[in-house]
Structure formats: C-alpha cells, structure tokens
Amino acid sequence: MTHELVLIVDDSHETQRLLVEQVIEPGGYRLLAARNGEDGIRLAVQEHPDVIVLDMHVPKLNGLEVLRVLKQQNLDIPVIFTTTGESAESVVQAFRLGVRDCLIKPFDPQRMQEAIRRVLAATTASEEGSRLAPRPVGAEQVRWTAVLQAAQDVIVVVDEENNVLLCNAAARAVLNLGELVRLRRPVAETIPHPALLSMFSQIRETGQEIRSEVPLDDGRTFNAQLTPVPGVGCVLVMQDITHLKEMDRVKSEFVTAVSHDLRTPLTTIQGYIELLPRAGSLTEQQEEFIQHVHRSLDTITELVNNLLDSDRLEAGLDLEMLPCDLLKVIEKAIEDFRPQVEQRKQELRWDLPETLPLVLGNRHRLRQVLDNLLTNALKYTQQGGWIAVSALEDNGHVVVHVADNGIGILPAQQPYIFDKFYRVESEETLRITGTGLGLSIVKTVVEKHNGRVWVESKAGVGSTFSFVLPALNT
Secondary structure, eight states, X not given: OOOOEEEEEOOOHHHHHHHIIIIIHHHTOEEEEESSHHHHHHHHHHHOOSEXXXXXXXXSSOHHHHHHHHHHTTOOOOEEEEEOSSOHHHHHHHHHTTOSEEEESSOOHHHHHHHHHHHHHHHHHHHHTOOOOOOOOHHHHHHHHHXXXXXXXXXXXXXXTSBEEEEOHHHHHHTTOOSOOOXXXXXXXXXXXXXXXXXXXXXXXXXXXXXXXXXXXXXXXXEEEEEEETTTEEEEEEEEOHHHHHHHHHHHHHHHHHHHHHHHHHHHHHHHHHHGGGGSOOOHHHHHHHHHHHHHHHHHHHHHHHHHHHHHHHTTOSOOOEXXXXXXXXXXXXXXXXXXXXXXXXXXXXXXXXXXXXXXXXXXXXXXXXXXHHHHHHHTSOTTOEEEEEEEEETTEEEEEEXXXXXXXXXXXXXXXXXXXXXXXXXXXXXXXXOSOHHHHHHHHHHHTTOEEEEEEETTTEEEEEEEEEBXXX
C-alpha cells in the first residue's frame, strides 16, 4: 500500500467525497483538502504533497491563478487539472503552466486513479534518472483533439517550421477559411490575415508570448494570444471581445461625463474652504477639520484627474510621438523627487549610464510613468529606506528599473497590480492613500509606446518595477 500525499483543491463537497471514497482511500493515499485557492497554496507550501488535484473554478484564486503562484514560487509539484471543459483556453493555459494531466468533469474515478498513478510513476522515474517510456496517447489524443475542435474560442496550432497543425471549426468560421483547411502548410498560405501573420512573424523573432487586439473586416474585434510551446511550436487562441469593447466605450463615456461634472463642485468647495480663514479667526480644532477636508479633496481631485487621464490614454489622445531623450526625462524626475525623499530620510540612488539611445515617445507621458513609479516607491518604502533608479541599453531596447527595499508584494497579488483600481491590501498599506490607477496608467502608457512593464517583488524585502521600450534607430 502506498502512502503518497495527495492535495485536493476543490470547493465541491460532492467531488471531495467522490475522490476520498473512490480514489484516495482505495489507493492507499494520504489526504490533504482545501476548498479555495489560497488554502491550497498554503498547504502546498507547508506540506509539499506528492500530487495536487486542482479544480479550475475554486474561489479565492482560481485554478490558473494557483498554478501561476506555484510556478512563481518554484514548487515542482505535479498537478492534475480538472475543469468542466467549457473553455478550451483554460485547458491550453493549464498545460502551458505545467500541469501533468487534465480531466473534464464529471470524470470517472477510475480515470482519476490512473492519472494519479501515472503522474506519480513519472515523477519517480524522473527522480531515479531513468527515461520514461512514451505515454500511450492514441485515445487521449483523439479526445483532446475533439475538445479543441468543438471549442468556441479560435484555436490554431502551428509547428516549429511555421506549418499549421490544427485549425478548429471556430477558426475556420471566424477567419473565413472554409471547411477544407490544408494542414501541414505554411501559416502564410493558410491564414491570410495581415495582423495575425505579423504576430506569427514577431514570435519567431522574439520567442516571447504576444497579445494583441485583432479587428476583422466584419466589424468584430478579437483578443488574440500567441504563445510559444517548446517542442511543439506555438498556439494561437482568440476570443470575441466585441461586446466588451462596446461596454468599455459606454463606460468610458460615462466616467468622462461624471468626472467633468465633478470638477466644478470640487473647485467651488476648494475655493470656499480657502476663504474660511478670511471670514474670521478659527479655533485650533476648526483648522484641524479644514486640513482633513483639504486632504480628502486632494484625494478626490487626484482620482478625477486620473480617471480622465486614463480615459484619454486609452483613446490614444495626447500621445504625439517624437524622438525623446529618456535620460533627461529620468534625471528631471529624480531631481524633482529628491526633496520628498530627503524629507522621509530615504536614500535616492541614481545609476547614471554613460549613454542611452533615444526612444520614439511622448515626453510628458514618459515623465508620468517615472512619476508614478517613484511615487509608489516613496509611499511603500519605510523611512530610512532606499530607492534606486537605473537605465541601460539592451539589444536595441532601453530598460529602466525603479527598485526599493520597501514592504514588497505577495506573489498572489502581483498578477493584479496593473489592473484599474486594484490596491494591495495588508496591514502595512491601510494608512497609505491612493486611487489604484497609477500603475494602470503606467501600463497603458508603456504599451502605447510598444513596450512592456513588469514587477519582481518579495514581501518584506522590496520591489523592482521595470519597463522596456524600443530604441529609436537613428
């Protein structure tokens, strides 16, 4: 009888009971159980089980988010993924994140037993250094091919030679390819769409995942994600986001109208507050109350300005691109921030590069990126801490880092920090004010400059925010 430890992460009482009664107990395994993603991660870190059975739809971090956190923490634990099969993209993403097997609910307990035994056997063989014999894939391959073909999302699989391996029914319909698609032919001959062909060309050059919005001739807009898969080639997944774009347009118009309407009463309130001392002497307590109102007004005004700014950026306004000396932008931002840093008894380090190539950009917006990153570093770093800025040229790109030794960000929160209105919640951040729009604006500006922004952080140690922009060919 075996004694391997199996962690089940599933919020369904029926599924938990089925697995315990018909898989765990008959197989002689030891059991760990969690009903949400956060508890699943905690148990995985603490107990390091031999295998994890993970459901896609667990609350408090879904299955894909749990996989990302496990990967970030370098926890090499084999995972069996379970899903209702409503989205082929979730299955594809799960395999990209390293799952060993995937079962569609409702699954046969016998199949789960076989999956656990297979994963454990593969792990044991790997640890012993032996070469595992190829797994029989005939029936399983047919099954997953059928799932991908029936998926509502557009799915195209291309091999390392840039030939089409799979093109599902949704792809044929959306891209007007007809019923007969010639497989094992170059993607340029199979998919005559300029935006998609540009993505395939770019991924061959960079080897990096590409995301883009692809407009079609019929007026629809699709979100396209092209991901390299080692040993296979790359996978294109597309979802129709036309209705989301329309909802976003309506939302943006509403936010803009409300924000503009708020500016007038805010200005009036601000003016009357400033006139209060002229109407007569104020008590110490009244002056304290006025200061509280001033701070609240500043927060509301910042929120309104950021909302309007975010809306204009997404609409592509105020983004005139010219050759820009990013080095001067950084130096000016640092110079303006030094008084605030010194007031908090912090150290501001600036690693000045000898040279830095020009970039094609908007000087005002790039300064806004630096200001937002420096403001965050200032707010989330304790008194006496340090903030470090550096910039360098790397293979035709300019890379800028803004680092600090502040409170840091937990791995589970890092995927969301560039989302609108998302704020890290912890005991350390309760008294730190903010609108949750600063990093969202950073991401929008950088991406409008054909760049990328990311974060590396460890709670209690600090954070490094980095962005990369293409250098201007002169």
